[in-house]
Structures are given as structure tokens and as C-alpha cells.
Amino acid sequence: MDASADLRALPSVDQMLKAPDVLPLVEKHGRVVVTDELRATLAEIRAAVRGGRAMPDAGGIIASLLSRLAFRDRSNLRPLFNLTGTVLHTNLGRAILAEEAIAAAVDAMRNAAALEFDLETGRRGERDSHLRELLCELTGAEDATIVNNNAAAVLIALNAVGAGREAIVSRGELIEIGGAFRMPDIMQRAGVRLVEVGTTNRTHAKDYIGAIGPETALILKVHTSNYRIEGFTAEVQGRELATIARQAGVALLNDLGSGTLVDLSDFGLAREPTVREAVAEGADLVTFSGDKLLGGPQAGFIVGRKDLIARVNSNPLKRALRVDKIRIAAMAATLKLYRDPDRLATRLPTLRMLSRRQPEIRAQAERLAPYMAAILAPAHAVELCDCSSQIGSGALPVDTIPSAGLKLTAAGGTALEELAARLRSLPRPIIGRIQDGGLILDLRCLTDEAAFLESLAEGGADALA
Template sequence: MTTDSAKPCYRLPQVEQLLQHQALVVYIEQLSRPLVTQLIRQTLQAIRESQAFKQSGTHGIDVIAAIEKNCQHRLKQRQRSVINATGIAIHTNLGRSPIHPDIWQDVSPLNTGYCNLELTLNDGKRGQRNGLLPDLIQSWVGAEDALIVNNNAAAVYLTLIGLAQGKEVIVSRGEQVQIGGGFRIPDILKMSGCTLVEVGTTNITTAQDYLDAITENTAAILMVHQSNFSIQGFTEAPDIHQLVKNLPYHVSLLVDQGSGLSDESYSSDEHSIRYYLNAGADLVCFSGDKILGGPQAGIVAGNTHLIKTLAKHPMMRAFRPGRIVLSLLESLLIKKLNKQHSGKGVAERLIDAIPETQFWAEQLAQQWQPFARLEQLEAQVGGGSLPSERYLSYGLALQLPGKAQSHLDRLRDLPTPIIGYLNKDRLMVNLSTILEQDKAIFVQQLDHYIRSFQA
């Protein structure tokens, strides 16, 4: 005979009661009370619908543990610092180019108080929000004028819709590319109200190919950066000087340079912004957050008249960045022009430090033997920049008990996640992309992790 005391208990704790539990305080601080409340309700509902609860009630069910699991899962979706041990300096999944700490500190007071974003201090009247940037960009790459938008995709789109809507735009077959997120050049031309005129072949397009395709309805020739792939072997690119020399007055030469390469010396194949401007390109579009190493931004540099036309376009208000982006770019370019270390992009800084990285890798391999082995690896710029370039770098192959994939997953669960990669079922950490400010916590965390196996 079953007594009342043996009956299953179906009473779950109240939401408000659970919100007071000490174990959930940290999640309220990091996720917010409303979001934790929502997760508690979802967890309770899942428990009520489970077969275990229907059969045995709360017996054997740890409600707090179930809520914590859901909170931990959601917490991993929050943006947080990670350590880049992939060997890819500008990693799209990891936030692309990190801002140098000196630059961030430089603009912090400006962005935590009021600033003269659209106020001219000389006369107290409303002014333009670009500050010193056009002058700095002129000193940097020789452009007559410049315009800042929120990314390079916006720069290309604004240029097309502002200068070529309803007209023909000539693009080489080999440059009708798609970059991350489905940004396809033919689609962008269509959305801009332009008619795509295709010339050349996948691997060869000459200056004459462009010139032969020009009509009275042609507004521009668009040259496009190939971003994350390259064509090698039997190829030929147009002589840009010959092209500019023979262009009719009504046709503009627009260049999506993409990467933002300027005076950096670690690429022999990539044409710089200044190269295109000196060759006679009317406008050059490029990223502020790739090789330059600034915040995510798009920069259009070149002819003053065309820049002013774009600045007055109605879409400019949709694409303009805020003061955080503008102030970071301003500080970065001042430091770059003054040849300070903090004015270098992350790729340039890391490539410069490769000899030091080798010494550091040798030390760590010795410290963590037999679980770590020194490896000669390759580093890449990444982020849709310099796809053909590879640089000698150094790192470690971690040989720990169990499967490499499980260790890769566990490194992502560390307080400051370490993002490595697998190569032939080996766990690799490329030390060349670990920032100076991350080195101490990287060593501390990995040392603790490895010592758990030594014990």
C-alpha cells in the first residue's frame, strides 16, 4: 500500500525564489536579471514537459544545475575577450583587427563625455563630423579628399549608387567576386541601379578590353579587390596607366582596393592605395579595420568633387559612422604618420615580432614537455587581405591524453577562451597571433591545464 509520503512531488520552486539563489547571482550580473528570469522559466517549463518529471516528479532533478547549464550556454553568446592562437592576424570570427590599447586609451575621455563631433570650435557653428581625417588621409596616401562610412561594403555601394545609378559600370569577369556574408559584386551593381558590363576573361583582362566596352552610357570602370582568393599562373592584369590615359572624360575609374595596404612592406603582389591614386584612379575604397588596424570602417579617398557629391547623397546619413569610429581612426592615423608602434596595424606588429615569437615558442616547448612540441608554422594576414601571402611563424603542437578535438573544445571553455585549431588530428596553437597583453594569461591558463595531466 502506497503512503502519501511516497507520492512524487510535483512542486517546483517559484521563479522569484530561484532568483535569490546564490548560485545564480553571477549570471544575473553578467546576463541581466530579465534574461536570467526568462531562462529560469524556460528551464522550469522543460522540466515540466520531461518524462522524468511526469513519472517521478522532482525526484532526482537538480533544478539549479539545469538553470546554470542554460545560463552558461547563453553566457557563451556574449561578446568577450578571447586569445587568438590561430595564426590568422585579421580574423573575421574574432573581431578582425584589435585596436591598440594606446589608441583606445587616447580616445576614451572623448567618448565617455561630450565632444565637438559636429561643432566647429573656431566659430561655434555646426561643422562636418570628419574632423582632421581628410587632412590626415591626404598626408598618408596623397588623396585630395576622403569620406568615412561604416565599412568597405558601404563605401563601394555608396560610390556606385551616388555616381553611376542608371548607367553602365564595366567590371572584369575575374573580379565579379563574392566576399563574406553574400556580398556579390553583380548583386550590388543591380541594387545600385547600375548595369553590369562584363569584360575580359577569368584570368586575363587588358586595358583595351575596358576601353572597347565604353559607350555614351558608361559611368565608370570598377576594379575589385579579390578579397579572400587569388588567381595564379597564366594571368594578365590591365596596365592602369594606359587605361587612365585613354579614358573619356565622362568615365570614372573606381577601385575597390579592399585591404587598405599603404606603406606596409610585407606584400609584394598587392597594389597600395597610393599606387592607384598616383596612377589616376578617381576614387579608391578600402577598409579601415584590416591592414590599417583601426575600427571597422570604410574609407573612400580621391577626387574632391566626387567625394563632395557622395557626402551630399541621401544614403550617406545611413552609412555614416559615429564618434567612436571617427576618433579611433583619427588617433590611429596621427600615430601612424608619426611612425609610432601603436600606429601599426595588428598584422604588421605581429609580423615584426616573429623572431621574438620563435624564442618564446622554444621556451614554452621546453617548459611543457613532453606535452608540447615546437612547430614551424605559417601565419596569414587574413580578413580578406593578401590571400596569397604566407609568413613563417612559430607555435606548439599539444600532445595531450585523449582526443585533440576534446582539448580544443575545453580550451574554448577557459575563463579567457584560447582559440586554437586542429591539423591532422593534432591540437595546434600558433603563437604569432597572441597579442602582447594576452601572453601572461595565455601562459597561466595553459600551464594550469597541462599540469593537470602531469599530475
């Protein structure tokens, strides 16, 4: 009897839509969405009351509706804290853009822009022109072009230069990158015939020379950025390969993978070949990424000989692989930062995080440890730990960077997995890694302590402990 009376008193959807507290929600989310969630909310309440639970008051109904709307409106593509220890984490979006790049992208989104319009002549222009001069200046190349990622850069370069002919590659450089994406497959799709030379661990100049024939279009050198072959090894360096290619009248395409425009050893990191060095060694084309070590948005660059870049730009694939005004604006702003190398590490988030020293990170861990302990006790213990970060996205795969963080431990069972899941469910998720019997939060990439503590507070001790 009481349940029936409560159910009769439950307001209708139409009544709720006219309530003062609901009208702003209609304005924000739209009438259709709010109506759907109201129906679902009221249905849940009816089922709960029939099951013996108390009827919520008007405030409780609104709270349930707000919760449903928030969950529906929440996107998985939302800000999170990358405390995995992998700075350029492919699954977490790789490089964080510089403020200058963000501002440029927002400006391009808000306004019309001369993307393919020549302001001097009033005629159609080229979208590559916004980056060409910068890329040539920073790499020493004759010409440059851009596509949507480095795999696309390799694909179109191979197709433009070698379609229907042969490309020679060392067996030790037939890489596979994330998602089972293999170089032989890219070459096949590009329409070139793969000619393998050497062995997995040793390839010599004579191997390339012996493989060159009338059907050879190019030699492809691939930087093994996501693995290392060590021990009894040999490879032919770019300068010698350029000489071999030039004497045979074929092109040399050097794929640097991640690629960097600066000497990383200047920032306390292991050295990687720079794009300028690859160009100076004589490569006819060099391909590299924009969203890895370079620290910009996702993109793939091709720099090198003007005649070969012209063939790439006239290839029908170019239109399918081109980038939009937002990425071009952000990339131009990123590249301009490289004109001021003295301040690069302070302005480019990727380099700033990679070059942080362990004592600085450990001091941050010491500040945060008491807050974490207060929230997680007594179910979990929090202790300072030294750990190792890595660059990620295939760059310097065997090199690590000394770091520090917090190690969260539990009583065993699935407690760590459950804690990791609860941290992922926070309004701004916290992503760490389970290792050595603990959940490690590597603080190398934590640049906003206040937001981190705020996210923990919003989650609450009850939700995390």
C-alpha cells in the same frame, strides 16, 4: 522519508533572497535575474534529491546559483586567444586596435563630443571633417569621406557616380568576398549596369577602349585581394586605366579592398599597392578598408577627386552608411600613428603581429610547451612545431609568413575535436586549427603569455586532459 525531510528543509526563494551571500548578487545582477536563477537552482536541487542525491548545504546552494548567474551573464562576444595563424581573422573581429585608438574611443563614449558641431563658428559641422585632413595627408587625395565598411564604400561610390549608367569591369576582377557577397550583386544594388570585358585570365587595354560608349559612367578596377590568377595572364594597371578613362571622359574607381597606407615590404611582408600609389596613378576615386591592413576599427574609405567626393556625400545613402563618434575617434587616433612611420610597427598591433620574426615566436613556444604538457598529459602530447601564418581578410591570400607554435596530438578518434571544444569553453577561449593530425596553436598573435597561462589554469587539468 529522508528525501521528503530534506525537501521540506530547503529554503524558499524569498528566504534565499534575504541571505547575506545573495544580497550582493541582487545588487550586481538585479532582483528579477537572481530570482529567476534561484527558482531554477532550487528546482534542480529538488529533482536531484528526489533522484537520490544528497542535499547540498547552504554553501552548495550559493555555489550553484553563482554558476548559473555566471553562465547567464557570460557573453560569446568576449576576449579570446586567436591562435589560428590568421592575423586578421574576419570571424574573430579582424584588427586589434592600438592603445591610442582604444583611449580615444573610451573618451568619446564617456563624453559629449563635437561630432557635427563646428567649434569655431558655433554652427553645425560635418563628421567627416575629423578624418578628412588626415586621410588627404596620408593618401595625397583632394578629398575623402568615410562609411561603415568597404563594401558600403564601393556601393555608394558606384551609385553616386554611375547610377542608371554602365560600369566596365574585367571578368578577372568580378570577385566574391566572404558570405557569398559578389561584386556583380553590389553593382546591381548600386543601380549601375555591368559591362564585362576581357576573359577570366587576360584583359587588355583594347578591351576597355572598345567597351566605352555613350552610356559608360566609369571604369571599375577591383584588387583581387582574396585570390590570385596565375599563369597565362594579363591585366591593365591603374595608371594606364586612368589614361583611358581620362581620354574617354569617364571616371576610374579603384577598389583596393583591404588597402594599405604603407609599403608592407618595409616590414618584411609581400608588397601590396598602397592607397597613395593608386591616387598618384590617376584614379578618380579609391576605396579601401579601415579594419584590415590599416589596423583600425571597421570602416570604409573613399578618397579622390573633390567633386566626386561631394557627390558621394550628397547621396542619400551616406546617412544610412555613416559611422558614429566612437569609430571616428578610434580611426582618427589610428591614422595619426601613420604620421610616425618609424614607430608604427611597435604601436599598431596589426603590424606588430605581422612583423614578428619566427625565432621570437619559437622562443615563446619553447617557454610555453612545458606548461601545456603538464596540463594535457597523459591524454595529449605537446611538441614544438614550425607553421605558417597568413594575413587574412583577403589580404595576400597566397602568401604566408613563417611562424611557430605548439602541436597538440591525441590517440585518435574525436579526441582532437573534443580538446578543441574544451579549449573553446575556457573562461578566455583558446582558438587554434586542426591540421596534419594535430591541433596547432600558432603563437604569432599571442601577446599576453600571463593571461594565456591564467586561462589554462582556470580551466584546470581535469577539464582539459
